[in-house]
Amino acid sequence: xxxxxxxxxxxxxGDGQSWGNLGYWPSATNYSxxxxxxxxxxxxxxxxxxxxxxxxAGFGCGDQLQLWLDHFHVGRICGVNLSRSQTVYAKRKxxxxxxxxSAAAIGQGDINDPGLWDAVLGRxxxxxxxxxxxxxxxxxxxxxxxxxxxxxxxxxxxxxxxFMLSDRHDSDGLARHLLRWMLKVSRIPEANxxxxxxxxxxxxxxxxxxxxxxxxxxxxxPGLAQFIRRLRQDKVAAGxxxxxxxxxxxxxxxxxxxxxxxxxxIACETPVxxxxxxxxxxxx
Numbered sequence: 001x002x003x004x005x006x007x008x009x010x011x012x013x014g015d016g017q018s019w020g021n022l023g024y025w026p027s028a029t030n031y032s033x034x035x036x037x038x039x040x041x042x043x044x045x046x047x048x049x050x051x052x053x054x055x056x057a058g059f060g061c062g063d064q065l066q067l068w069l070d071h072f073h074v075g076r077i078c079g080v081n082l083s084r085s086q087t088v089y090a091k092r093k094x095x096x097x098x099x100x101x102s103a104a105a106i107g108q109g110d111i112n113d114p115g116l117w118d119a120v121l122g123r124x125x126x127x128x129x130x131x132x133x134x135x136x137x138x139x140x141x142x143x144x145x146x147x148x149x150x151x152x153x154x155x156x157x158x159x160x161x162x163f164m165l166s167d168r169h170d171s172d173g174l175a176r177h178l179l180r181w182m183l184k185v186s187r188i189p190e191a192n193x194x195x196x197x198x199x200x201x202x203x204x205x206x207x208x209x210x211x212x213x214x215x216x217x218x219x220x221x222p223g224l225a226q227f228i229r230r231l232r233q234d235k236v237a238a239g240x241x242x243x244x245x246x247x248x249x250x251x252x253x254x255x256x257x258x259x260x261x262x263x264x265x266i267a268c269e270t271p272v273x274x275x276x277x278x279x280x281x282x283x284x
């Protein structure tokens with residue numbers, strides 16, 4: 001049976017890159033650069049440095065792992081990813097980049113399985129748990145918060161980029177129905193898409209404090225929507241060498257339509273913005 005989270009994003013990247021996130025688009029003109037910019041932003045805001053011990057929850061195909069190691073020179077890195085194909089790819093990527101110890105310290109499975117965390121961490125406790133544009137896909141994000149808090153070395157930090165409902169979301173209108181449809185297509189549990197107050201409460205109930213949230217929606221959604229529009233029209237205009245296969249292309253087209261709809265509602269100053277992308281930095 002084919003995986004939903006597979007290697008489809010490889011087709012969106014330049015040579016040798018395999019990013020797979022929504023991107024950060026203040027100045028980026030192609031998908032790989034935007035994805036790298038989002039990962040850099042997360043690492044900078046988390047304060048990664050040579051003393052950091054990082055657990056990456058949902059590391060994709062490994063580009064961000066290599067970034068944490070080569071750019072921030074973190075002391076240790078490990079992680080878990082649901083996708084088997086991405087995990088195999090990430091291990092090979094790290095080995096070829098000269099990081100065999102890190103390649104051996106990543107595993108595949110359910111992010112909410114404490115035993116899997118124990119297996120990859122060994123006797124170590126991470127100073128940072130990172131989740132780059134993936135926590136909304138977890139079976140239960142609230143459960144992930146609890147597992148992360150349990151394993152963090154005090155005073156640890158959870159840092160993630162994530163989705164939540166905006167303060168102006170419409171709970172009953174057409175936009176809400178569109179959101180539910182998009183969540184189903186993208187295999188995102190609806191229970192994971194909550195407003196800011198609920199999100200903060202779930203963090204607090206897991207034992208986190210000093211919670212800081214930064215809205216970066218304006219630098220994520222319009223840029224990604226524009227990229228997907230170019231992708232629909234012409235692969236050269238989108239800055240990629242080949243178009244994704246039809247399952248991946250369908251997924252990106254649906255995402256683009258959703259983001260374009262959301263942006264139009266903002267431009268028209270309607271009271272509906274179904275979701276927003278935020279950076280959330282949490283000290284344990």
